[in-house]
Amino acid sequence: MTPEEARDRFAGARVARLATAGTDGRPHIVPIVFALAGDRIYSAVDQKRKRTTALRRLTNIASNPSVSLLVDHYEDDWGKLWWVRADGRARVLDPDRDEESREAIELLHRRYPQQRVAGAVLAVDVERWIGWSAA
């Protein structure tokens, strides 16, 4: 799969999974909703997820910006399996002060009118799109 096709498939998904790792080396993984702008993935911490444990992605990124994101498709017919991974570096934006953050929230709101953004916005600058398809 070409990086372009991997990116297109990623863009079409409604949910992705974000893996981060802290300085202790322990990986952490959460489902996220997201919006894509070129090779940048935006995601926001919304009200529902603003519990202490859910913020581990933010403390991890503060100490280690390397992240990996996954979109995958499963069926019991394994001839139809596919997945796409985006590896990159994450930044935490401040929703009150940052123009990029306002644009990200706008993009997210267009995709997910049901989201009420309440906290930080993540920007991931994708360095590598990788995909695999059984077909």
Added chain:
Amino acid sequence: MTPEEARDRFAGARVARLATAGTDGRPHIVPIVFALAGDRIYSAVDQKRKRTTALRRLTNIASNPSVSLLVDHYEDDWGKLWWVRADGRARVLDPDRDEESREAIELLHRRYPQQRVAGAVLAVDVERWIGWSAA
């Protein structure tokens, strides 16, 4: 959500995502099929995925056994969202020499008759089941 309910929901899923991290701190994420035995998750590297890049989970685990696995459910009706995470430590078994590995392959084959196991079997000893549900 109680750890027991988190475990039950995990057990019912057909696919999970496995996050590992190497000594360089870079997280890595792949979709996996799996079988559960108590608080142990088994997964195998099958033929289709035996490319060089797909083995990164194994080299990561060899240097850093901490892993995180995720099962999640997405719908645009966010009142129905849920996810379950399993944090634990992974071991790589040798399919040719290990009794546990033979049992794992048997469990996997029962769940996924379509899988042809060709490589290493992973065992994850789960230390923590965590779940969240919007409902």
